[in-house]
Amino acid sequence: KAGVTQTPRYLIKTRGQQVTLSCSPISGHRSVSWYQQTPGQGLQFLFEYFSETQRNKGNFPGRFSGRQFSNSRSEMNVSTLELGDSALYLCASSPGDGEKLFFGSGTQLSVL
């Protein structure tokens, strides 16, 4: 089975722009979650989607949004980028509740 695929691998944007990140989960996994990883804050949960519905949401501003498609692929969007949004964004999929997460390699976002 192919692993979790995230695209693009690297992204450079300027303040005020918006960005869309993509995640393709492992085939058959219906849960997809997103995390922001920074040296200062560590790993922080953004949101989780299950069968196209947002099931859980972390404590991030409304500029961060996401969606999941019928094939379980997910996208994450950040609008009006700020310098502090520079981070590694990780996507993970899971075969079921309470099961381990399978992570992608992440998208490294740099906001200039």
Next chain:
Amino acid sequence: AQSVTQLGSHVSVSEGALVLLRCNYSSSVPPYLFWYVQYPNQGLQLLLKYTSAATLVKGINGFEAEFKKSETSFHLTKPSAHMSDAAEYFCAVMGPGGSYIPTFGRGTSLIVHP
């Protein structure tokens, strides 16, 4: 709210020495507990998972962790460190109460000296 504390942001050992990475969680009910490893420029991958079947959990690459309810701890150990073990290690807790979103510790960077 759950919390996970990993003591020591950096742990340095010599090759062949014992590895001990500490993790304490706050929860009134034994949850799911995980250890993940992250190599440079990669995502996290699971080392091992505790699910109440046994207090000593064996994982991949020779790692194991012991769940101690009285101490709310889930420390990760490996008898003999290898250079390839150098990475960032994350402890995570999931549950209770139906929330299957893990809370991660801040991570411990393992440095292995030759």
